[in-house]
């Protein structure tokens with residue numbers, strides 16, 4: 216049975232924006248990310264689930280109970296926001312157990328739960344500090360500890376990492392994942408960062424303009440994006456789109472290809488000739504940006520370093536089995552890539568299975 220159900224949930228503003236007709240069913244213990252560009256309605260949807268907004272249509276059911284008309288306080292959930300929302304005059308410990316005091320949980324139990332969550336969130340030893348004496352990452356951990364100590368089965372998070380620098384984002388992201396798993400929480404997590412959504416969740420809801428664009432596992436969204444919008448929102452660099460006729464398809468076809476599946480070849484030796492527009496050495500990989508009239512910015516990811524110059528003409532091969540075919544008019548996916556186990560392995564690069572093997576006569580520049 217689903218733990219959280221949204222059925223046709225709609226909340227629109229007079230001008231524009233909001234969400235329209237959102238239906239979802241989430242099993243208990245799932246980690247769901249709501250992903251999408253700024254203004255697509257992610258926070259509105261989360262606030263509707265929380266009870267901070269009222270829907271104009273639709274139903275929200277949590278754990279078998281219709282909560283549509285209930286206030287936030289009666290929905291048995293916890294929340295973590297981008298702004299940590301801590302009381303500045305209270306210590307870490309007091310901030311964490313504030314809600315338990317309000318709920319008149321006894322002192323002994325409070326102390327025990329506090330000790331547990333402080334350890335779980337790596338805040339041991341900081342319990343007497345004030346929020347102003349903490350780093351951003353520590354403050355967000357206090358907010359997480361406060362949500363965890365409440366022991367509510369549903370936790371809603373709205374961009375909890377966006378105020379943190381890249382390194383902290385990574386470590387707090389891991390804390391969130393561990394905490395959710397340890398406590399068996401069902402989490403709805405809002406983010407505009409596709410990497411965050413992909414690495415944290417079991418299920419991703421991709422939104423655009425107040426509607427659901429696609430729902431699926433991270434790997435579904437990556438390998439079978441339902442639309443060109445999804446194809447270009449997921450992945451870094453995103454999927455490259457090539458006009459069909461350049462590869463021998465009719466006008467209304469757009470070909471999608473993931474950057475790690477594009478092969479380099481000698482000029483004239485691949486499917487298309489391109490010019491190297493930009494090279495970025497990323498350490499383990501090199502990212503090439505290629506100019507080609509049928510595809511503005513064709514991206515290529517190569518393992519290792521690339522000995523190639525900007526302005527050089529190279530051929531590219533777009534392997535048949537990795538091509539996704541989209542309808543150019545509707546943007547919808549019409550043909551998935553073939554289920555090629557080798558192509559899938561490339562998402563998790565293994566040292567012995569890079570683009571270097573097997574050698575093929577066509578791809579002379581393979582190990583550039």
Ligand SMILES: Nc1ncnc2c1ncn2[C@@H]1O[C@H](COP(=O)(O)OP(=O)(O)OP(=O)(O)O)[C@@H](O)[C@H]1O
Pocket residue numbers: 228229231232233251252253254255256257258259260407
């Ligand atoms: N209270 C409100 N009154 C009027 N319009 C609103 C209100 N809240 C949100 N909107 C509009 O609804 C749309 C969606 O807003 P929402 O905050 O849900 O977007 P978001 O996906 O969370 O964006 P971001 O990534 O920037 O946080 C926006 O166009 C916004 O201006």
Ligand SMILES: [Mg+2]
Pocket residue numbers: 257258259
């Ligand atoms: Mg938002």
